[in-house]
Amino acid sequence: MKHIINVKKKARKFIDKQPRNQKERLYQAITKLPKGDIKKVQNAEETYRLRERRL
Numbered sequence: 001m002k003h004i005i006n007v008k009k010k011a012r013k014f015i016d017k018q019p020r021n022q023k024e025r026l027y028q029a030i031t032k033l034p035k036g037d038i039k040k041v042q043n044a045e046e047t048y049r050l051r052e053r054r055l
Helices: 009-016 020-031
Strands: 037-040 048-051
Touching: 009 020
Parallel strands: none
Antiparallel strands: 037 048
C-alpha cells in the first residue's frame, strides 16, 4: 500500500529554517513514514501528525 505525504507550505518553511542537522533528521523521519509516533489530529479529517524526538 502506497501513501501520499503532503507537507504543508507552513511546515516546509519551518523545517527549512531549522539548523542543518535537525532539518536532515526531520526530512528522514518524513521519508520513513508510516513508521514512527503518528497520531490522528483531533477535529481534522485524514490529518495526522508525526512526533520526532531526539534519541
